Amino acid sequence: xxxxxxxxxxxxxxxxxxxxxxxxxxxxxxxxxxxxxxxxxxxxxxxxxxxxxxxxxxxxxxxxxxxxxxxxxxxxxxxxxxxxxxxxxxxxxxxxxxxxxxxxxxxxxxxxxxxxxxxxxxxxxxxxxxxxxxxxxxxxxxxxxxxxxxxxxxxxxxxxxxxxxxxxxxxxxxxxxxxxxxxxxxxxxxxxxxxxxxxxxxxxxxxxxxxxxxxxxxxxxxxxxxxxxxxxxxxxxxxxxxxxxxxxxxxxxxxxxxxxxxxxxxxxxxxxxxxxxxxxxxxxxxxxxxxxxxxxxxxxxxxxxxxxxxxxxxxxxxxx
Amino acid sequence: xxxxxxxxxxxxxxxxxxxxxxxxxxxxxxxxxxxxxxxxxxxxxxxxxxxxxxxxxxxxxxxxxxxxxxxxxxxxxxxxxxxxxxxxxxxxxxxxxxxxxxxxxxxxxxxxxxxxxxxxxxxxxxxxxxxxxxxxxxxxxxxxxxxxxxxxxxxxxxxxxxxxxxxxxxxxxxxxxxxxxxxxxxxxxxxxxxxxxxxxxxxxxxxxxxxxxxxxxxxxxxxxxxxxxxxxxxxxxxxxxxxxxxxxxxxxxxxxxxxxxxxxxxxxxxxxxxxxxxxxxxxxxxxxxxxxxxxxxxxxxxxxxxxxxxxxxxxxxxxx
DNA sequence: GCCAATCAGGACAAGTTTCGCCCTCATTAG
DNA sequence: CTAATGAGGGCGAAACTTGTCCTGATTGGC
Numbered sequence: 001x002x003x004x005x006x007x008x009x010x011x012x013x014x015x016x017x018x019x020x021x022x023x024x025x026x027x028x029x030x031x032x033x034x035x036x037x038x039x040x041x042x043x044x045x046x047x048x049x050x051x052x053x054x055x056x057x058x059x060x061x062x063x064x065x066x067x068x069x070x071x072x073x074x075x076x077x078x079x080x081x082x083x084x085x086x087x088x089x090x091x092x093x094x095x096x097x098x099x100x101x102x103x104x105x106x107x108x109x110x111x112x113x114x115x116x117x118x119x120x121x122x123x124x125x126x127x128x129x130x131x132x133x134x135x136x137x138x139x140x141x142x143x144x145x146x147x148x149x150x151x152x153x154x155x156x157x158x159x160x161x162x163x164x165x166x167x168x169x170x171x172x173x174x175x176x177x178x179x180x181x182x183x184x185x186x187x188x189x190x191x192x193x194x195x196x197x198x199x200x201x202x203x204x205x206x207x208x209x210x211x212x213x214x215x216x217x218x219x220x221x222x223x224x225x226x227x228x229x230x231x232x233x234x235x236x237x238x239x240x241x242x243x244x245x246x247x248x249x250x251x252x253x254x255x256x257x258x259x260x261x262x263x264x265x266x267x268x269x270x271x272x273x274x275x276x277x278x279x280x281x282x283x284x285x286x287x288x289x290x291x292x293x294x295x296x297x298x299x300x301x302x303x304x305x306x307x308x309x310x311x312x313x314x315x316x317x318x319x320x
Numbered sequence: 321x322x323x324x325x326x327x328x329x330x331x332x333x334x335x336x337x338x339x340x341x342x343x344x345x346x347x348x349x350x351x352x353x354x355x356x357x358x359x360x361x362x363x364x365x366x367x368x369x370x371x372x373x374x375x376x377x378x379x380x381x382x383x384x385x386x387x388x389x390x391x392x393x394x395x396x397x398x399x400x401x402x403x404x405x406x407x408x409x410x411x412x413x414x415x416x417x418x419x420x421x422x423x424x425x426x427x428x429x430x431x432x433x434x435x436x437x438x439x440x441x442x443x444x445x446x447x448x449x450x451x452x453x454x455x456x457x458x459x460x461x462x463x464x465x466x467x468x469x470x471x472x473x474x475x476x477x478x479x480x481x482x483x484x485x486x487x488x489x490x491x492x493x494x495x496x497x498x499x500x501x502x503x504x505x506x507x508x509x510x511x512x513x514x515x516x517x518x519x520x521x522x523x524x525x526x527x528x529x530x531x532x533x534x535x536x537x538x539x540x541x542x543x544x545x546x547x548x549x550x551x552x553x554x555x556x557x558x559x560x561x562x563x564x565x566x567x568x569x570x571x572x573x574x575x576x577x578x579x580x581x582x583x584x585x586x587x588x589x590x591x592x593x594x595x596x597x598x599x600x601x602x603x604x605x606x607x608x609x610x611x612x613x614x615x616x617x618x619x620x621x622x623x624x625x626x627x628x629x630x631x632x633x634x635x636x637x638x639x640x
Numbered sequence: 641g642c643c644a645a646t647c648a649g650g651a652c653a654a655g656t657t658t659c660g661c662c663c664t665c666a667t668t669a670g
Numbered sequence: 671c672t673a674a675t676g677a678g679g680g681c682g683a684a685a686c687t688t689g690t691c692c693t694g695a696t697t698g699g700c
Contacts, residue, residue: 003366004324004325004657004687005324006367016431019426023646023647036688039649039687041647041648042649047325047326053647054647055647055696056644056697058645059645059646059647059696061647063430065432065434066431069395069399069432071329072392072393073389073391074389074392075423076389077417077420080420081416081417081420081424082405084409084414085402085406085407085408085421088405088409089401089408096400097397097400100397103394103398104394104398104399107398111336111384111386111392113385119471119472121475123468126470126498126500127467128500128501128550148439155445155446180447181446182447183447227448285634286606289633295637296637297637303638304638307637308638310631311631311632314609314630316614317609317615317624318617318623318625344674359658374667374668375666375668375677376674377675378675379668379676
């Protein structure tokens, strides 16, 4: 029961649980000489586990990150947490290598004590997740490499080359500066700057066909709100109508009311001009309708028509 | 380098990676006698790790679940998966003991090789999650025990006693048969049968004050759609305005246009009635305006007024 | 500057364990 | 019945572990 192996593992466990522990303390806990503890440390190091030491009073051993993973000694509760996390990854289509998730799950569940397994199973059975917008198709199988690459590009501000199949099925390729990644209602999106279109764009990661890092760096606007941009884009679906609207208010109030991602705002005499391009005009119409200052549409005519239709419809609804 | 401890861990690793492995095979891999392998197995068993064996041709050792967790030996990819899973738990307010999540994260991240840690950090930094409906308050801190207890009750069809603080702040207590648990837009819900109200009810788990299993069992309707029930209930937030609208179309087309999250649809003669409660009427107005079939508001008057205002505004915008 | 606490590690002897090799037996699929 | 597997006793040589002494190195605090 008190084999050297056991004591060695205990050292490892103690170092994993407390971030650091001194030699004498370890010796006391293992009921063993300090010299032996030092030998254990040596053995661990020989096994490739990087135990580092600080000398002097208050000095202690601590586990550093190394090239390889040491055996991990988790408590029961921690194992349950790990299992549920892995199940969550599976459920949410997290961008993680499927084989790794299955492997980790298999290893963990196989040795999980009976009562803990019951707990996990109960949760698994009882819980339903709502994402993947009720009724919408499930996302295409996601190549987790894409998100890993994207996140690395976001992190290092590195441009990427991308091939993409759009909603309508047409393929395109472009250079793209990813500003961030968003998980929304079961789908993974990325928002950033598209160099082909020279504009901000949102893409669905499961529609990407190829992705490569390019050896070029970009600057990211400091205050870019990725989540907001994606949510807006998801509502819009990009298109190509030039919209130009006069806002009868100050630039400050206009900014308050119209988020920067909606389009551009420009002062013009006493007014403010709002511009953007879109094919889905009704979202724009809705945002503009919410303004508490006068607004006049300059173009396109389609937006005017839409507003008139909406007015007629609203009156019909209200008066019926 | 080839200490007995090392070999013992290798046995453990092999048994964790492959679900079973015969003595001769292990002996070959460890470059050790079969007799020694048997001794290793004995040692593992002495350490409390339940290694079981099948005899006869094709027989092998296999790791069973035991009373305690053995040291776990994961691959790099698996460790990344575990870390991301744990981060997901934290982000999504999964019903798991916070201390356990933090402990497991600390243990794992502390020893994660540098390059893998970078990967994890990049993902963590780059990804934004959208739940907790843009702008709505974050859920109250969740006592994970409640969901564990609930899930166990769901699993065993066991009634619970519950104290609850409703949306409006009033406390109540009731006996409740939980049919399931749903995660929706950042909040945890449970739906089931409330014995006090003698009706189906949905509760937010973070609003529960106390929860106890009762020694009584219930039958659960076989075809109960927990997700659907919760989504519908969420649409009907009590205390807000009751909205009732006639849609001049078939139930099928109405369903296409109005997601179940919005509210309920009910056939009425040739029409469809849409109902929900809401405090934010303009969102509803917008959705209804987008319909390509006639719509008439029955109540509330505030929605009619809002529509008239919108009409006036739209005409102003279009006509300017 | 000195002290005390910590880590680092050599040397050695006594004690303990491990390992391979022998053996016999139990179990089980074919 | 046979062959392949696990279970395990016994033995002796070899290897390892441990405690006890050392001597140093490093470092924080007084």
